[in-house]
Amino acid sequence: MDRMLYIAMTGAKYTLEQQGAVANNLANVDTAGFKEAMHRLRAVEVQTEALPSRAFTVDATVATNFESGPLDYTGRPLDVAIAGPGWFAVQTPDGGEAYTRAGNFQLSPNGILQLPGGQPVLGENDQPIALPPDREFLVGQDGTISAMDPADTQVVEVVGRLKLVNPPVENLQRGDDGLFRLQGGGGSPPDPNVAVKAGYVEKSNVSLVDQMVRMIALSRQFEMNTKAITTAQENDARASAILSPAR
Numbered sequence: 633m634d635r636m637l638y639i640a641m642t643g644a645k646y647t648l649e650q651q652g653a654v655a656n657n658l659a660n661v662d663t664a665g666f667k668e669a670m671h672r673l674r675a676v677e678v679q680t681e682a683l684p685s686r687a688f689t690v691d692a693t694v695a696t697n698f699e700s701g702p703l704d705y706t707g708r709p710l711d712v713a714i715a716g717p718g719w720f721a722v723q724t725p726d727g728g729e730a731y732t733r734a735g736n737f738q739l740s741p742n743g744i745l746q747l748p749g750g751q752p753v754l755g756e757n758d759q760p761i762a763l764p765p766d767r768e769f770l771v772g773q774d775g776t777i778s779a780m781d782p783a784d785t786q787v788v789e790v791v792g793r794l795k796l797v798n799p800p801v802e803n804l805q806r807g808d809d810g811l812f813r814l815q816g817g818g819g820s821p822p823d824p825n826v827a828v829k830a831g832y833v834e835k836s837n838v839s840l841v842d843q844m845v846r847m848i849a850l851s852r853q854f855e856m857n858t859k860a861i862t863t864a865q866e867n868d869a870r871a872s873a874i875l876s877p878a879r
Contacts, residue, residue: 640860647854654847657838665734666836668697698801701837703829709769710737713834718826721754721795722747722811729754729819730811731797736833739763754795756822761792771830796826
């Protein structure tokens with residue numbers, strides 16, 4: 633009975649946490665470059681000599697689905713999508729380096745290329761990319777950014793190059809800000825094999841239908857756990873009544 637109660641109790645707890653993760657996936661179904669978070673549960677025995685029958689449920693894996701999302705054509709010059717494996721490098725508020733697949737870049741009032749959240753996009757020199765004012769921009773397949781004077785489109789000047797990296801995904805961990813970082817810290821070197829497509833944005837790889845089905849399944853799983861707790865309580869009461877001395 634201990635085993636049943638502990639598995640059901642902790643299972644209900646982590647099922648609620650899984651529902652929170654699914655809700656976060658649903659909230660980011662339209663977020664550019666977002667990667668689906670995945671959770672799995674398993675039963676673990678309590679390491680104790682007193683009650684070896686007890687076990688509890690843990691969130692065994694908090695993984696990420698790194699599959700590429702669909703590419704959405706926008707035609708906007710500063711919208712860039714990675715074609716195949718790879719990541720854009722951005723600067724975090726603490727001066728560190730993080731990675732994202734979101735390429736819906738914007739220009740700050742100071743001409744710094746940045747994400748919609750304000751994180752500066754890094755160039756191959758590990759510094760934020762600054763673009764000149766009053767220019768039209770083209771992004772090449774290798775991440776090279778060229779600027780043209782609208783009055784004379786024959787004059788093209790290279791003004792920067794995106795830092796494109798491709799670290800092993802098993803070495804990446806998601807931060808609270810949705811960006812990915814190397815588990816050991818530090819930065820990844822540029823990878824010349826990473827290619828981009830200008831005028832496209834990679835959409836989220838979250839499937840709305842799959843997440844809705846998952847939400848329904850988790851709701852039923854939570855109900856089953858609470859029912860198991862109630863059943864354990866009823867069984868305990870009946871056993872106590874049978875074993876208690878008659879009065």
